[in-house]
Amino acid sequence: MELLHSGKVRDVYLDGEDLILVASDRVSVYDVVLPTPIPDKGKILTQLSLWWFDQLATLVPNHVISATDVPEEWAGRAIRCRRLDMMPVEFIARGYLAGLGLKEYQKYGTVSGISLPPGLVEGSRLPEPIFTPTTKATVGHDEFITYDDVTTAIGAETAAALRDLTLKVYTHGAALAAERGVIIADTKLEFGRAADGTLVLGDEVLTSDSSRFWPADSWEPGRPQHALDKQFVRDWSSTLDWDRTPPGPAVPEEIVQATQARYIDVYERITGKRWE
Numbered sequence: 001m002e003l004l005h006s007g008k009v010r011d012v013y014l015d016g017e018d019l020i021l022v023a024s025d026r027v028s029v030y031d032v033v034l035p036t037p038i039p040d041k042g043k044i045l046t047q048l049s050l051w052w053f054d055q056l057a058t059l060v061p062n063h064v065i066s067a068t069d070v071p072e073e074w075a076g077r078a079i080r081c082r083r084l085d086m087m088p089v090e091f092i093a094r095g096y097l098a099g100l101g102l103k104e105y106q107k108y109g110t111v112s113g114i115s116l117p118p119g120l121v122e123g124s125r126l127p128e129p130i131f132t133p134t135t136k137a138t139v140g141h142d143e144f145i146t147y148d149d150v151t152t153a154i155g156a157e158t159a160a161a162l163r164d165l166t167l168k169v170y171t172h173g174a175a176l177a178a179e180r181g182v183i184i185a186d187t188k189l190e191f192g193r194a195a196d197g198t199l200v201l202g203d204e205v206l207t208s209d210s211s212r213f214w215p216a217d218s219w220e221p222g223r224p225q226h227a228l229d230k231q232f233v234r235d236w237s238s239t240l241d242w243d244r245t246p247p248g249p250a251v252p253e254e255i256v257q258a259t260q261a262r263y264i265d266v267y268e269r270i271t272g273k274r275w276e
Contacts, residue, residue, distance in 0.1 A: 084192025093170030
């Protein structure tokens with residue numbers, strides 16, 4: 001096998017015509033990889049992604065070939081995938097006001113150029129889910145772009161198809177999660193084209209690294225929500241005297257354990273399975 005790419009938290013290998021996507025236990029905040037891993041994080045995210053790929057299979061094809069035909073040392077944290085021509089855009093759907101969307105709304109009353117009603121606060125549910133794409137930065141931070149920017153980048157027909165797919169995946173996923181007591185406030189998706197031109201869902205899907213998860217029973221607009229996702233680590237790091245440039249700070253054991261517990265909690269809530 002050939003290592004094609006080592007990202008912040010995942011490594012991609014070429015194996016014949018297939019890709020092996022390996023999810024590590026590394027954690028990154030503000031695009032900086034922290035020196036302390038979160039035990040089993042890669043396995044939890046991989047298994048949650050596989051559950052979601054199954055749930056979404058009727059909406060959109062995905063890149064999964066096999067979750068078992070992978071090297072033994074990566075069992076549970078690797079997926080054998082189809083090789084895709086990935087789109088140069090991050091496809092984001094938002095159903096609630098939080099994060100960078102909240103900051104833009106507070107300044108301009110918009111998110112990704114989309115006007116929203118006045119009077120919304122942190123954690124507010126939006127009147128309907130919105131499509132808020134970003135750049136896919138290889139260096140630095142992703143930045144909001146408009147729908148017109150997406151059409152320029154990938155063409156009007158493809159942009160329309162992927163906007164609609166992004167909102168369908170989010171809406172379907174959010175409804176399933178809501179039945180299990182979890183709010184999916186927003187999520188990031190990635191798509192690519194297969195060799196036959198089909199649009200395919202790739203990367204990870206609806207995980208605690210790519211989504212904002214909140215317990216429905218404690219949701220209260222107007223304040224920060226209880227995070228069942230990577231936001232917990234971001235919030236911890238924001239209390240430090242750190243300028244968000246490498247090297248990142250070491251993560252204390254209590255924060256490691258609390259983060260792992262959140263990843264396991266949301267996996268168990270959504271899938272209905274006990275994490276072993």
